[in-house]
Amino acid sequence: MSKIILTGDRPSGRLHLGHYVGSLLNRVTLQNQFAQYVMIADVQALTDNFDNPEKIRNSVFELVYDYLSVGIDPNKTTIFIQSQIPEIAELTVYFLNLVTLGRLERNPTVKAEIRQKGFGNSIPAGFLCYPVSQSADITVFQAELVPVGEDQIPMIEQANEIVRRFNTIYSTDCLKESKPLLSKTPRLVGTDGQAKASKSLGNAIFLSDEPNVIKEKVFSMFTDPNHIHAGDPGKVEGNVVFTYLDAFHPNKDEVEDLKSKYKRGGLGDMVIKKILNDVLQDLLTPIREKRNELNKDYICNVLKTGISEAKLAAAKTMDQVRTAIGIDYIR
Amino acid sequence: MSKIILTGDRPSGRLHLGHYVGSLLNRVTLQNQFAQYVMIADVQALTDNFDNPEKIRNSVFELVYDYLSVGIDPNKTTIFIQSQIPEIAELTVYFLNLVTLGRLERNPTVKAEIRQKGFGNSIPAGFLCYPVSQSADITVFQAELVPVGEDQIPMIEQANEIVRRFNTIYSTDCLKESKPLLSKTPRLVGTDGQAKASKSLGNAIFLSDEPNVIKEKVFSMFTDPNHIHAGDPGKVEGNVVFTYLDAFHPNKDEVEDLKSKYKRGGLGDMVIKKILNDVLQDLLTPIREKRNELNKDYICNVLKTGISEAKLAAAKTMDQVRTAIGIDYIR
Structure with a gap:
């Protein structure tokens, strides 16, 4: 049986190119190697x-x-909604x-987020x-692999600590420890050059953006502010257009050529933006077309099936958990 | 429809006379007036x-x-086990x-218990x-009344605070505030004169104690240490035998007579202990007999029925809760 891998997203908006290179593409591959939730x-x-x-x-x-539009296949991947699996709350x-x-209170990830969200004493x-x-x-899903960024490693450590404690106290091996599957992809910068593309910063290109919106976002991208005339030598580092070309252009040699020319001088921002726009339109058109073929009924069915599958797996673990604790009073 | 009343116990040992006067008798009455869980x-x-x-x-x-042995009637009262209602964890x-x-951290009941249990920083x-x-x-059971002692009032306040917050945030009235139903019965002292009868202190008479055990506990009760000879005047305050006679003797006039004689002198400890023993044997014999008529299969059936009923009620509330929050995605 394939190892189980658990991944997911907080539902807080549409997904963008940052998610695409950061996690979605990975999932499309992983679903062929693992039982992916x-x-x-x-x-x-x-x-x-x-x-x-x-909003949620x-x-x-x-x-x-x-x-579904990027190729996560519901026949290979179990897609479900957390709230519909009350077994998670029970185990919590x-x-x-x-x-x-x-x-x-010492968990570094939580500490950082508490500061960032400004909860103060509340x-x-x-x-x-x-x-x-x-x-x-x-x-609860017996996941052995969890794709995460470096900053989320303390979360996996916390989970494994609890698993060890549970298995020791209740003399069982019914719960499994998990391993982080570190992503090699660096975080995608925003179109404005900020460290992170995000919905709230308004600097992200969404998978569902229309062609004209994509074009507009590409043409307003941050490049090299000192590269005034096409003839001037330009900077490639910190130039968002080149970062995106690195991430999305299918031909890496061509990108290297463009970089050389840009650094030498003689390559205008409009030209590289046009190339990037073509690349992104080529990437996003089939995704948007796939999306347009989907409808709410089908999405609901995918969720229904995913939820039943996830519930079955979670219920099985909870049976073992209750037996281990000894609260399976009436069989 | 009758108002719903929720009460219960932590499963941490057999029940004793302190529970009998403190809560059980009350429940036998309340089940005729309310829908009791x-x-x-x-x-x-x-x-x-x-x-x-x-232990649990x-x-x-x-x-x-x-x-069941004291007269809580499963046809009138829904008896159930908390862990078998995962809806509670979900709502939590x-x-x-x-x-x-x-x-x-400011909850006074919790603060007191944290000190008492010596958790320290853990x-x-x-x-x-x-x-x-x-x-x-x-x-989750839509309870409007909760029988509690004075010390538990902060818990009801906490619950009502959460209910108000939930109903306001999610623009609903699906959750009900509850009221404490204060017990008028003072806490029963231990047989050794300590403030509280409890299993761990070994100073309690259990509902299931055998006649000889009851007798032994009564005859070793704390009375008045200065009341050496039957002829001496004795003290009634702090004398456990009289506290128990006050609580359990069916004839209050007779108890007052005994108190007068004891205070005057001329009534020996052995005599009052014999009277108390008779009273307690009369009280506990039918309870023990009822208990002996019960068997595990029957108890399991009572629990099965109670759990189904409780689950039905909890599931109904959780449907409303999910709708109020807006996480009833797929109907």
Whole structure:
């Protein structure tokens, strides 16, 4: 049997090219090697959006459109919504007994996020506890691999700590430790040159953007502010057009040629932007076309099937968990 | 429709006379006035007994024997086990978003218990969060009344705070606030004169104690240490035999007569102990006999029925909760 891999996204907006190179492409490959679960983490998104559930609700369906349009295949990948698997909440409650408050407060990922979100002294208990909920996500599906960035490694460590504690206390081996699968792809910069492409910064090209929107975003990209005339020598480092060409142009030699010319002088921004626009249109047109073939009924069916499959797997683990704790009173 | 009342016990041992006067008798009356749910709080017991689940497991069945033997009627009262209703965990997870860490740390009941249990800096997150879980217990069954002692009032306040917050944020009235139903019965002292009868102190008379055990416990009761000879005047205050006579003797006038004689002098400890023993044997014999008529199969059936009923009620509330939050994606 293939190893299980768990991955997913918080439903907080449409996916963009940053997600495409950062995780989606990877998933399209991984679904052929592993039993892949892709979780739409709405419960987790609620921990800091509890007063804005509408945003989450709308994004859930958008995510599935994005997944299917890039080639995540529901026959190979189980796509499901976190809230529809109450077994995760159940396991979370048992896991909360195995973690001290101090340990949660020391979690580096959570510490950084608490600062970043400006909770001050009003940290929602649910937010502090979300690494425990995340441990339950991974564990309830018996996932052995979790694709993450470097910054998420403490989360996997937290999960494994809980798994070891559970298995020791309840003399069982019913829960599995997991390993991070580190992504080799660097984070995609925003079209404005900021470190990260994101919806909230308005500097991302979405998978579902229309051709004219893509073109507009490409032509307003940050390049080299000192490269005034086509004849001037230009800088390639920090030039977003070249970063995107590196990431998306199918012919790497051609990109190297363009870089040389640009550095020497004699290659205008409009020319390289036109090339990038062609590359991105070629990439995104079939994705958008695939998306347009999908409809809400089909998306709902994909989710229904995924949820049933995920529920079956989670229920099986929870049976073992209840037996291990000894709370399977009545069979 | 009758109002719903929620009550219950942590499964941590057999029930004793303190429970009988403190809560059980009350439940036998309340089941005729309200729709009564009695919850065996095993998940809550795990928050500070997670490494000793065997104790909890054994006590779950003992509790049901105790309930039925004192006259809690499964046709009138829904008896169920907390862990078998995963909807409670599900609601707990959503409630955790509506409470700040600071608010939980300030909860007076939890603060007192953390000191008492000596957790120091290693407070299990589950323990700190148990008022939230308790809020979910009450709310998921739409309970409007919760019988509690004075010390538990902060827990009801916490639950109502969460309910108001939930209903406001999600523009709903699907969750109900609850009221404490304060017990008028003072806490029963231990047979040794200590403030509280409890299993761990070994100073309690259990509902299931055999006649000779009851007799032995009564005859070793703390009375008045200065009352050496039957002829001496004796003290009634702090004399456990009289406290128990006050609580259990069916004829209050007779108890007053005995008190007068004892204070005057001329009434020996052996005489009052014999009277108390008769009273307690009369009380406990039918309870023990009822208990002996019960068997594990019957208890399991009572639990199965209770769990189904409780699950139905909890599932109904959770449907409304999911709709209110807007995570009822697929109907």
